[in-house]
Amino acid sequence: MRRRSQMFQVFLLLSSICAGAIAQEYGTDAYFISDRGSANYMTAFADSSPSDKASESTPPVAVAAPKAEAPPPKSYPDYKITGFFQLDSIYFGQSSASQATLGDIQDGTGFRRARLAATGNINERSTYMFEMDIAQGQARFVDVWGQVADTPLGKMRIGRFRQPFGMSELTSIRELPFLERPVTFALAPFRQTGLMFFDTACDEKMTWAVSGFRTVSDNFGNVYGDNGGYGTAERLTGLLIDNGDCGLVHLGIDHSYLDPARNEIQLASQDQAFVGQNPLFGPGGLSVLPLIFVPPFVNTAAFPVDNMNHYNAEAAISLGNALVQSEYRWSAIKLPGGQSATVHGGYLTARWVLTGETIPYNRQGGVFGRVKPACPLDLCKGQYGAWEIASQLSSIDLNPLFGLAGVTGPTRRLNSASLGLNWYWFNNAKVQMEWINGNLADPVQGKSVTNTFASRIQFDF
Numbered sequence: 010m011r012r013r014s015q016m017f018q019v020f021l022l023l024s025s026i027c028a029g030a031i032a033q034e035y036g037t038d039a040y041f042i043s044d045r046g047s048a049n050y051m052t053a054f055a056d057s058s059p060s061d062k063a064s065e066s067t068p069p070v071a072v073a074a075p076k077a078e079a080p081p082p083k084s085y086p087d088y089k090i091t092g093f094f095q096l097d098s099i100y101f102g103q104s105s106a107s108q109a110t111l112g113d114i115q116d117g118t119g120f121r122r123a124r125l126a127a128t129g130n131i132n133e134r135s136t137y138m139f140e141m142d143i144a145q146g147q148a149r150f151v152d153v154w155g156q157v158a159d160t161p162l163g164k165m166r167i168g169r170f171r172q173p174f175g176m177s178e179l180t181s182i183r184e185l186p187f188l189e190r191p192v193t194f195a196l197a198p199f200r201q202t203g204l205m206f207f208d209t210a211c212d213e214k215m216t217w218a219v220s221g222f223r224t225v226s227d228n229f230g231n232v233y234g235d236n237g238g239y240g241t242a243e244r245l246t247g248l249l250i251d252n253g254d255c256g257l258v259h260l261g262i263d264h265s266y267l268d269p270a271r272n273e274i275q276l277a278s279q280d281q282a283f284v285g286q287n288p289l290f291g292p293g294g295l296s297v298l299p300l301i302f303v304p305p306f307v308n309t310a311a312f313p314v315d316n317m318n319h320y321n322a323e324a325a326i327s328l329g330n331a332l333v334q335s336e337y338r339w340s341a342i343k344l345p346g347g348q349s350a351t352v353h354g355g356y357l358t359a360r361w362v363l364t365g366e367t368i369p370y371n372r373q374g375g376v377f378g379r380v381k382p383a384c385p386l387d388l389c390k391g392q393y394g395a396w397e398i399a400s401q402l403s404s405i406d407l408n409p410l411f412g413l414a415g416v417t418g419p420t421r422r423l424n425s426a427s428l429g430l431n432w433y434w435f436n437n438a439k440v441q442m443e444w445i446n447g448n449l450a451d452p453v454q455g456k457s458v459t460n461t462f463a464s465r466i467q468f469d470f
Contacts, residue, residue, distance in 0.1 A: 086137075088129035093183055093469030094144075095121040099284045099303075099461060106457035110419075110449060111304050114459070117284035120144040121465070122182065124151060134158045146287060146300040149228035151200070163208030163217075169230035172198045173207065173218030173244035174263045176323040176336055176376055177356070184379040187429050188282060188443055188465050191356035191403040195278040195307065196319055196340050198222070198242055198265045202230040209373060215247040216375040225269050234270025237316075241266045246323070246375035254367045255329035261375060263321035263338075269314060272345070275418075276352070276407060277308040280425055280447040282461045306449055306459075307407050310418025317342045325377070327370060330362040332377060348413050354405035363396045366433075379436075386434040395433040402426055411452045422450040441465040 101114040126140035135158070140151040154168030171179055175197045177190045203222025210217065223232035224240040232238050246261035267274070285302030321338040337355035344350070362368060362380055369378040382395035407420040429443040445461040 085132045086129055088127050090125070090127055091470060092123075092125040093467060094123045095182075095465050095467045097121045097188065097282075097284055097463060097465045099282050099463045102460040102462070104458045106455060107449070107459045110451050110454040110457045111306065111459065114303055115301075117286065117303075119284045119286065121188075121283060126152070131155070145285065147228075150230050153230060160206070162206045164206065166205045166207070167203075169200055169202045169226065170205065171200055172203075172220050172222065172240075172242040172265065173205065174198055174242045174265045174319065175321055175338070176259075176261060176325070176334065179244075179374055180376045181378075183467065183469050184377070186358065186360055186397065186399040186431060186441075187401060187427055188441060188463050189279070190281070191336075191354075191358075191401065192278045192281065192307070192405045192423055192425055193336065193338055193354040193356055193403060195276045195405060195407075196338050196352065196354055197321075198224065198240055198267060198319065200226070200230075201240065202226050202232065203240075211247075213372040214251055216244070216373070217246075218242075218244045223270070224267055225274065232270050236270065236272055237268040238270030239268050244375075254327065254369050257327050257370060259323070259325040259327070259370070259375065261323040263319075263323070265319040266316065267319070268316045272313055272315065273311045274314045274317065274342075275309055275311045276410075277305040277418075278405060278423070279303050280306045280423060280459065280461060281403075281427060281445055282443075282463050306423050306447060307405055307421045308418045309407060309410055309416055309420055312410075312413075312417065313345050313415040315343045315345055327368060327377070329367045330365050332358075332360045332368050334358045334360075334377070342410070344413060344415065346414060350409040350413060352405075352407050352409050354403070356401060356403035358399065358401045360397060360399045363398065364394075366395045380431075380433050381436045382433045385436070394435070397431040397433070399429040399431065400427065401429075408450070408452060419451060419453075421452070424448045424450075437470060438468045439466075441467070 098118045100116045103114060121144060122142055123144040124140055124142045126138060128138045130136050135155065137155045138152050140153065141148050142151050150169055152170050154166050154170045156164060156166045158164050173179070178194065178197050178199055201222040201224050203220055205218060205220035207218035209215065220242045222240050223238050226232045242265040244261065244263045246259060248257050249260055250256065250258040283303050285300050288299060288301050318341045319338060321336060323336045325332065325334040335355070335357045339351055339353035342350050342352065360368060366380050366383055368380055371378045380395050380397060384392040384394065386392060386394040404424045406422040408422050410416045411420045426446045427443055429441060432440040434440065441464065443463045445463070447459045447461065449457045449459065
């Protein structure tokens, strides 16, 4: 018995030494790594072992976490598909003088725009956009351009794009508070094919852009003619007061010089509403042309011109959920034979978001962006989106061209008043309702009044 007792004591001593060694190597938690009998025995023994009690004061050894795998290098080129559609319904109320001047304008429902675009990056410094519209009778180019950042002259864009002229023209059609741009749109170069340098300055308090292009281009960016066909556009904007989106004052000046190809130009504009249809039925109705549509309220038809200079002044005051924006522009037109004329136009817009959301300012473009509802539409939760009211006075006077050599179309002066109600369902969906009262002064037919009632639903992605 005594020999067995001595052997048992030796066994306990060896067990204690082994337990201490394991504790020093792995910490006391090493005893709990298994349910097996030997580990359970060691745990029970360690609770009363002096050597193990000493090991409890030794902090566990830190085990390095496995290194996260580095993300794979970004591959170029990449792309993103984007697009939107606008479905309009328009009703016209005409006076007898309006019908005599413009004809009987037909009511209509149709897709004003249906666009698809691919946009992305060629590499770290180059981007692109390829956008088409398939709503109006035939597929046509919208924005088709490539862009390079960080050149010695700022960002460079080449292709077909909106020229840097006019605050309303540079505001995306997705984000306008009305269905169309003001009637002053007739006095802008808008989309042409060319080369532009642009950027921001003074911590994005200023924007600048300079462009040279071929003009006048068709719906695919093409220009045909060896007599002229060149133009320029320049824009400079700045924030006179900058307290963020909740308080700022925007000022800007713009200029564009046009020497149209084949020495012809046309100035025309509807009264901020458009709808049309292919009038043919049967198999012929599948063809691209013809297309009947709301007639232009002012329209010079094509007339001969040597060159013309567009000038524009823009201003805006934003108080967060309220905005007042205005532009005034005039065009000095030089006709063959030494004749000249100056036509002009302008607009004043006031907006108020009833539900309190901010009308954001886009510092890269020097324009205002879309309203994003704080409580997106969800009737089950009692959320009704964002609501905005907007009003606008706009005018264009082409009558100074009346009677000049080569001007055969109706020139006219148009004064238009609009009242709109915008309902923003989500960030990417809205409903617009608008009443437009157009007062037209024709040098031959006299004055007339046309009332337009329009609505639009828009989804974009």
